Amino acid sequence: MIEQAVAPGVAFQRRGPRSVLTDTWFVFWREMLLPLRDPFSLIFSLIQPLVFLGLFGPLLGAAVGAPAFGGQSTLQWFLPGVVVMIALFGTSMTGSNLQYELMTGSYERILATPLSRSSLMIGRALKEWAPLVVQGLLISIVCIPFGFVFHPLHVLLGLVILGIFGIGLGALSYALALVSQNKEWIFWGVQQTLLFPLMILSGIMLPIEAGPGWMKVASLFNPLTYLVNAERELFSGNIGMDTLGGLVAAVVTAVVGLAVGIRTISRNTN
Amino acid sequence: MIHTNKLTKTFTVKKETVEAVKGVDLDVAPGELVAFLGPNGAGKSTTLRMLTTLLKPTSGSATVAGVDVGKDPAGVRARIGYIGQGNGGGHSYRVVDELIMQGRFHGLNTTDAKARAETLMASLDLADLAKRTVIKLSGGQRRRMDVALGLMHSPGLLFLDEPSTGMDPQNRANLWEHIMRMREEHGTTIVLTTHYMDEADSMSERVIVIDHGTIIADDTASKLKANLAGDLMAVEVAAGSASEVRGLLGRAAAEGDIQENAYDGVVRFQLRLAQGSRLAPGLLKDMHDAGAPAQSLELKPPTLDDVFLELTGRSLREGADV
Numbered sequence: 001m002i003e004q005a006v007a008p009g010v011a012f013q014r015r016g017p018r019s020v021l022t023d024t025w026f027v028f029w030r031e032m033l034l035p036l037r038d039p040f041s042l043i044f045s046l047i048q049p050l051v052f053l054g055l056f057g058p059l060l061g062a063a064v065g066a067p068a069f070g071g072q073s074t075l076q077w078f079l080p081g082v083v084v085m086i087a088l089f090g091t092s093m094t095g096s097n098l099q100y101e102l103m104t105g106s107y108e109r110i111l112a113t114p115l116s117r118s119s120l121m122i123g124r125a126l127k128e129w130a131p132l133v134v135q136g137l138l139i140s141i142v143c144i145p146f147g148f149v150f151h152p153l154h155v156l157l158g159l160v161i162l163g164i165f166g167i168g169l170g171a172l173s174y175a176l177a178l179v180s181q182n183k184e185w186i187f188w189g190v191q192q193t194l195l196f197p198l199m200i201l202s203g204i205m206l207p208i209e210a211g212p213g214w215m216k217v218a219s220l221f222n223p224l225t226y227l228v229n230a231e232r233e234l235f236s237g238n239i240g241m242d243t244l245g246g247l248v249a250a251v252v253t254a255v256v257g258l259a260v261g262i263r264t265i266s267r268n269t270n
Numbered sequence: 271m272i273h274t275n276k277l278t279k280t281f282t283v284k285k286e287t288v289e290a291v292k293g294v295d296l297d298v299a300p301g302e303l304v305a306f307l308g309p310n311g312a313g314k315s316t317t318l319r320m321l322t323t324l325l326k327p328t329s330g331s332a333t334v335a336g337v338d339v340g341k342d343p344a345g346v347r348a349r350i351g352y353i354g355q356g357n358g359g360g361h362s363y364r365v366v367d368e369l370i371m372q373g374r375f376h377g378l379n380t381t382d383a384k385a386r387a388e389t390l391m392a393s394l395d396l397a398d399l400a401k402r403t404v405i406k407l408s409g410g411q412r413r414r415m416d417v418a419l420g421l422m423h424s425p426g427l428l429f430l431d432e433p434s435t436g437m438d439p440q441n442r443a444n445l446w447e448h449i450m451r452m453r454e455e456h457g458t459t460i461v462l463t464t465h466y467m468d469e470a471d472s473m474s475e476r477v478i479v480i481d482h483g484t485i486i487a488d489d490t491a492s493k494l495k496a497n498l499a500g501d502l503m504a505v506e507v508a509a510g511s512a513s514e515v516r517g518l519l520g521r522a523a524a525e526g527d528i529q530e531n532a533y534d535g536v537v538r539f540q541l542r543l544a545q546g547s548r549l550a551p552g553l554l555k556d557m558h559d560a561g562a563p564a565q566s567l568e569l570k571p572p573t574l575d576d577v578f579l580e581l582t583g584r585s586l587r588e589g590a591d592v
Contacts, residue, residue: 018344018377023375026371026374026375029371029374030360030363030367030371033363033364033367033371034362034363037364037367038362100361101360103356104356104357104360104361105354105355105356105357105358106356106357106358106359106360106361106368108324108354108356108358109352109353109354109356109358109359109372109416109419110375111324112322112323112324112347112350112352112354113347113372113375113376114344114345114347114348114375114376114377115375116344
């Protein structure tokens with residue numbers, strides 16, 4: 001009986017090679033089970049961006065006037081910003097799901113499995129991105145009858161860049177949730193305090209060129225600005241310096257986010 | 271299975287250093303069933319969390335299932351099962367999905383994970399709940415699911431942190447039945463924490479009493495009780511023969527107080543007596559021979575709470591003053 005007990009678990013003997021990649025896939029897949037089991041939630045989350053497109057878009061066109069949009073239609077200018085907004089809201093809230101799991105104990109249960117620490121974070125951030133691809137494409141198609149010119153490959157590239165950015169922002173949100181454990185208000189306080197200034201200063205809602213000089217300067221220090229400019233270029237069917245700038249901003253955000261996130265997650269756990 | 275050397279954890283809370291675990295040396299052999307018993311905040315869970323690599327020790331070392339917790343934490347996690355204080359299932363997930371994912375996390379392929387989930391759900395009475403979301407489960411069902419999650423990869427060593435806290439007696443008994451059956455079938459080594467003394471008493475073969483981050487006793491429950499806490503004896507005699515009885519009892523109880531209460535012409539003596547149940551017949555005869563017969567005699571075997579009281583001067587009972 002004692003010999004039997006010494007033998008490690010069956011699974012341990014059978015387990016194949018592990019890597020951050022397979023671990024990330026498992027974490028991602030667990031997160032994906034939620035929208036897959038309940039696909040209506042995905043459609044429902046499109047309502048908010050559609051409200052912005054349908055109710056804010058026309059006002060924007062009337063108030064600012066077409067010249068501010070570099071000759072494009074209001075919709076062509078505004079839609080990429082709305083897609084960035086979906087990504088921004090989704091990934092920055094990653095941590096709130098985690099906070100819930102921190103309270104119930106399911107996060108701890110997963111921490112006690114051999115999954116690598118970084119996969120816990122990347123897998124979660126990627127989960128926010130996968131629905132985004134579906135949402136981004138859906139919302140673009142919905143806009144076609146209203147005069148949006150759809151360049152599928154450019155849009156896809158734009159969504160990939162957003163995905164890279166989302167991994168970074170998701171990781172930061174994850175780290176924030178870990179730091180503000182048991183203090184939900186800190187998480188929401190910080191998230192909301194940062195979200196709106198970043199959003200407004202990136203020119204998502206209104207062209208930043210219309211603002212005073214100091215706002216233009218401030219927007220240069222906002223990684224989101226480069227991302228929004230890249231998406232606008234791509235959604236209008238071009239690839240140029242703005243795209244490159246957006247890619248660099250996305251990669252920098254991802255690297256910084258992952259560095260902070262992995263540091264936070266491994267500070268106390270082994 | 272487990273070997274620790276001066277395992278220590280200190281926390282800094284508001285610039286004050288709190289020593290949660292102070293140099294714990296511990297050895298657990300394969301197949302043992304060990305319970306950490308102690309009041310809330312004694313350091314039971316902190317010790318468990320260090321052994322399961324959820325917390326980094328401040329100093330000291332630990333080898334768990336043959337692997338050093340500091341050098342290869344993922345290796346430790348692959349070999350152990352851990353059932354924490356909270357519920358392991360994500361609220362919005364289906365029971366069967368969570369079980370299969372847990373198997374995948376541990377490196378099982380999909381086919382094996384599915385088969386293992388089926389087996390566990392059948393043996394833990396969860397088969398009918400496979401497609402139910404966790405949030406719709408009752409407390410007892412959730413706890414059984416936690417056990418299933420902890421066993422998905424058939425670990426040889428299982429840690430349970432307060433496994434039955436907050437459960438009603440029926441569910442507690444049910445949970446223990448499952449744990450014991452699994453142990454019989456697979457010879458699993460089990461380490462658990464509890465602040466229910468009756469649970470530590472009846473379920474585990476070895477009880478480690480922890481207080482203020484230190485192991486203060488480590489033995490089988492019956493030996494702890496016999497060595498540290500004797501039986502509680504109460505004898506009532508007529509007031510007239512109190513002095514003879516006082517002398518007899520004083521000789522029988524080498525140390526310890528003898529309480530005395532007089533009422534309605536009767537004197538009631540109360541004392542703790544090691545092996546009291548064996549001494550009682552002789553004592554009764556001696557009293558009879560001395561012309562001071564007992565009117566009544568009560569004997570109460572000790573509990574682990576009495577052991578804890580003897581060791582620390584405090585009671586383990588919840589709500590007791592610390």
